[in-house]
Amino acid sequence: MAIEQKDVLFTLVKSLSKSEKRQFKLYVGRLGGNSEANFISLFNLLDKVSAFNDDLILKKTNIKKQQISNTKAHLYKQILVSLRLNPVHQNVRSQIREQFDFAAILYNKGLYKQSLKILDKAKEMALHSGENNLAYEIVEFEKIIESQYITRSLSNRADELSEQAKALSLRNTRISKLSNLSLQLYSLMLKEGYVKDDIDSKKVKLYFEKRLPNYKLSDLEFRERLFLYKAYLWHSLIMQDFVLSYKYSQKWVDLFENKPIMKKHNSVFYLKGVNYLLESLYLIKHKTKFNKVLENLNFDIQNKNIAINENTNTLTFLYYSQNKLNLYFLEGRFNKGIDYVKKLLEEIKQFEAKIDAHHIMVFYYKIACMYFGAGKNEECIFYLEKIINNKELKMREDLLCFTRVLNLVAHYDAGLDYDIDKLIISTYKFLLKMNDLHEVQRKIILFLKNLSNIYPQDLHKAFIKLHSELKVFENHPYEKRSFLYLDILSWLESKIQNVPVEVIIKQKAKELIK
Structure with a gap:
């Protein structure tokens, strides 16, 4: 059986750039005897093939069966030593x-x-x-x-060192507590999701306050403030307080803007902070500020203000591309966004070995939304089904839920309603099993379920009625998130006014925060 990406050595060899391969060969060639070494033969083999197994090693090299394990381990170590000496990987x-x-x-x-x-x-x-x-x-x-x-x-050298050790120990302890809190909040969100009612809200607030260490802001240095703002950001996101999430993600990014050298020293933290800032701005629909932050991110990428390596290259692609899609949503430019999607799909192929399946499915959901906004429902369904049919994937529950709700709406909009009753039942069962059936979702499904009983001449009134029922939840503290994943109100308004949904969203975009 061929071993591909699951073999750690093979994955490492295939991740090497041309310059890294050249440096490795120079590094191991520093001693003449290495030219015929088993691990060099193995490296040359792995570099050439697209898949391999132990039989291929025995056939193509002089390595004996009992030597394979040690040779692979030795090659792995030598590659890492070579990479460590590469200036690109120095920080x-x-x-x-x-x-x-x-x-x-x-x-x-x-x-x-x-x-x-x-x-x-x-x-x-x-x-x-x-x-x-x-x-x-x-x-x-x-x-x-x-x-x-x-x-x-x-x-007084001894006293000076003792004081330094004591101060650093206290600082490191505080950093550890703050980083633990941010990680625990992230874990809590993955397990429990966002707060759904006042009871949830009180529990999260108590959880946060109990674990937040005492501090005086003026005493905190860069790394302490970073984890403090990160903890507050996760807390605000779980609480669905998007204005607060904007406040703390902005504070996070400001740390780096006030000390630009940290963009290179801590590039991953900087990129994540910018991504959360963009996400928060998207959630509060601050279009102008969103556009400016996205332009600043692109400027930092193009001018190499961050450390450039394969990890940061993947993150910059991920964050910039997802937020570029969000910008098209904010502006209501869905047909223009489809042109970008075609280019994006090619780029996803280039990065798919380095991006986890969850993020690829998030891309598919956003792409499906783009097609839905452009009125191309069959293409929308195509990408939604990629998510629905992926039975092994562990995705956030809210995205899985809205994937199925959007799939239901897209089927109706495309006129593919011959089997819609079965689709409604399966969607309803799925949402009940996920324990994430919000009132907005419930009303949408009930409406679609009763569509067959509505006379054509009464359909316009039915759309108006559903719109008025859902409108009251638009700013509800625990229901408003539903409209961020699926702009059902704009879809209903398009049906009521008999115009494309893109027209409605473009009109709303003009009224957003300047």
């Missing part, structure tokens, strides 16, 4: 660790003064870049050296 943390290692070598040779000099520079770099854990390790090492080599030039 401030690796530079600090390298200096730490140099200091350890000098210490072992009894060259205490030289070791302390390097540690002092490394500590300054760590503190400047917010790497407090590394700074703490350095201080602890300095204490070990000072216990054997007292520098008479600084009589």
